[in-house]
Amino acid sequence: MASELTKKVYTREEVAKHRTVNNLWIILDGVVYDLTKFATLHPGGVSVLTDEEIAGQDATEAFFALHRQEVLKKPQYARLRIGVIDGYSSAGQAPAIVDGLSLVPYAEPTWLRKGFYSPYFSENHRRFQIAVRKFVDDVIFPDAQAREDDGKRPSQAVFDAMAEVNLIAMRMGPGKHLEGRVLMNGIVKPEEFDQFHELIIWQELGRLHARGYSDGLGTGTCIGLPPVLVFGSPELKAAILPDILNGKKFICLAVTEAFAGSDVAGIKCRASRTKGGWIVNGTKKWITNGSFADYFTVACRSDDGKVVVLVVTRGEGVTTKLIKTAYSTAAGTSYITFDNVFVPDLYHVGPGRDGLQVVLSNFNHERWVIISASVAWQRIVTEECLKYVTQRKVFGNTLGSQAVVRSKLAAMISRVEAAQQWLENITYQMSNMTYAEQANELAGPIAFCKLFATTSAQDTARDAVQVFGGRGITKSGMGKFIEHYHRTLLIDSIGGGAEDVMGDLGVRQALRKMPKSARL
Numbered sequence: 007m008a009s010e011l012t013k014k015v016y017t018r019e020e021v022a023k024h025r026t027v028n029n030l031w032i033i034l035d036g037v038v039y040d041l042t043k044f045a046t047l048h049p050g051g052v053s054v055l056t057d058e059e060i061a062g063q064d065a066t067e068a069f070f071a072l073h074r075q076e077v078l079k080k081p082q083y084a085r086l087r088i089g090v091i092d093g094y095s096s097a098g099q100a101p102a103i104v105d106g107l108s109l110v111p112y113a114e115p116t117w118l119r120k121g122f123y124s125p126y127f128s129e130n131h132r133r134f135q136i137a138v139r140k141f142v143d144d145v146i147f148p149d150a151q152a153r154e155d156d157g158k159r160p161s162q163a164v165f166d167a168m169a170e171v172n173l174i175a176m177r178m179g180p181g182k183h184l185e186g187r188v189l190m191n192g193i194v195k196p197e198e199f200d201q202f203h204e205l206i207i208w209q210e211l212g213r214l215h216a217r218g219y220s221d222g223l224g225t226g227t228c229i230g231l232p233p234v235l236v237f238g239s240p241e242l243k244a245a246i247l248p249d250i251l252n253g254k255k256f257i258c259l260a261v262t263e264a265f266a267g268s269d270v271a272g273i274k275c276r277a278s279r280t281k282g283g284w285i286v287n288g289t290k291k292w293i294t295n296g297s298f299a300d301y302f303t304v305a306c307r308s309d310d311g312k313v314v315v316l317v318v319t320r321g322e323g324v325t326t327k328l329i330k331t332a333y334s335t336a337a338g339t340s341y342i343t344f345d346n347v348f349v350p351d352l353y354h355v356g357p358g359r360d361g362l363q364v365v366l367s368n369f370n371h372e373r374w375v376i377i378s379a380s381v382a383w384q385r386i387v388t389e390e391c392l393k394y395v396t397q398r399k400v401f402g403n404t405l406g407s408q409a410v411v412r413s414k415l416a417a418m419i420s421r422v423e424a425a426q427q428w429l430e431n432i433t434y435q436m437s438n439m440t441y442a443e444q445a446n447e448l449a450g451p452i453a454f455c456k457l458f459a460t461t462s463a464q465d466t467a468r469d470a471v472q473v474f475g476g477r478g479i480t481k482s483g484m485g486k487f488i489e490h491y492h493r494t495l496l497i498d499s500i501g502g503g504a505e506d507v508m509g510d511l512g513v514r515q516a517l518r519k520m521p522k523s524a525r526l
């Protein structure tokens with residue numbers, strides 16, 4: 007908010023008189039700052055501020071070559087403003103964000119770009135997107151940045167706010183679980199909520215720049231609950247669904263083990279038959295949200311060697327331990343031990359079904375979620391790079407004037423555009439196929455798309471670090487989001503199935519479907 011002080015008007019000549027360490031003013035974007043008290047506290051040192059090209063001068067270009075603009079919005083720095091320069095008008099500066107959308111080229115997918123068209127998204131999707139972006143920016147982003155750093159799980163207040171607009175339920179996709187709920191303050195009716203609304207949610211959440219936190223924000227529910235929704239009995243749903251969808255309780259998916267990662271068939275966690283239920287013994291590893299989950303959707307091996315899926319409730323015999331990974335412990339990644347845990351028959355997911363199929367069919371949605379968020383994240387990393395090469399000068403010119411830098415941008419943009427178009431096509435197929443059809447038809451395409459998205463992400467991370475140089479490996483300052491991206495993005499290459507496994511799965515499915523008569 008503009009104070010009385012910042013309404014004062016100075017000429018450039020007046021500002022130029024304040025150019026010593028004891029009396030130091032500068033101009034940034036037409037605003038006058040008094041740095042006298044701040045100079046000795048400046049993280050970049052005093053000497054850079056008393057430099058004759060900076061002190062008492064317009065330092066806009068030098069400043070933005072070295073800082074992110076949000077530095078100036080921090081209250082402790084905003085109060086250094088003492089006035090504006092004669093003739094200054096903020097109206098003269100064209101905004102870089104209009105209607106909540108970035109005007110940086112390629113910063114938004116085509117369906118959100120002015121002058122472009124989409125066969126998939128409607129006016130309702132756009133209204134929904136505006137509301138979700140605002141919610142993510144206002145409610146989730148501040149908590150995400152704080153928790154990513156301190157490693158604590160996302161605040162309950164955020165889950166409560168998400169539940170209030172039914173964001174937790176919507177992240178489970180379209181379906182019966184939305185019936186009777188008011189979605190995003192009524193912007194979309196439950197029966198109209200489709201796969202593209204869900205895509206919007208995941209892509210907006212992909213903008214958080216906090217990968218561990220993003221997973222902490224109930225990813226466990228998004229992958230642990232679908233088996234219950236699809237294959238669970240009405241009694242099981244009635245017992246656990248309301249509290250989970252209302253953000254009061256948490257569930258996670260416990261499939262991977264130290265013994266078997268992507269190899270689901272190799273799991274050892276044991277479920278033995280007993281009167282009225284099962285006794286579970288074994289361990290699980292890399293379980294997202296496991297450290298705070300109340301329920302665990304566990305893939306176990308029964309005495310006859312088959313896979314059974316059981317919902318275990320936290321209680322006696324269940325121990326969870328945080329695992330430190332490349333990203334924040336806000337994700338609640340854990341190692342779990344089950345020691346003689348009784349699970350009643352009611353909590354058996356899909357009795358009479360092959361548990362392996364229950365687990366495998368669940369992977370499609372999980373992988374699609376990973377692709378959606380990964381592509382959105384790549385896009386904002388590309389936007390970060392486009393901004394940086396425009397404002398950062400080296401060898402007397404902007405970084406963007408270097409052909410080698412432009413070639414990296416070309417590759418980044420091409421990859422993210424290709425991934426988004428493919429993702430939208432797959433989303434459209436999902437919208438039109440039943441769960442069973444998806445399991446049959448889409449496992450291969452989704453696996454390939456995930457492989458493409460996550461290898462693209464790694465290429466883009468490497469390119470972005472090269473563009474940002476030292477700042478790309480520094481946890482604060484201009485390149486902080488690039489550093490975070492480069493350090494944490496491999497979770498997407500591994501989670502939901504490692505890249506090599508994805509490629510192999512897709513090809514094996516294709517080979518199985520080859521017509522016998524196909525000949526050269």
Ligand code: HEM
Binds near residue numbers: 041049054065
């Ligand atoms: C209102 C004025 C200014 C404020 C509030 C400010 C604040 C900061 C802050 C918070 C940092 C730590 C890094 C970051 O978070 O971005 C920093 C670093 C730095 N600042 Fe400033 N600064 C100001 C003006 C300037 C000016 C005019 C220069 C001119 C050259 C300058 C040069 C530097 C340098 C060289 C660094 C170290 C950058 C790095 O490590 O990459 N600062 N400044």
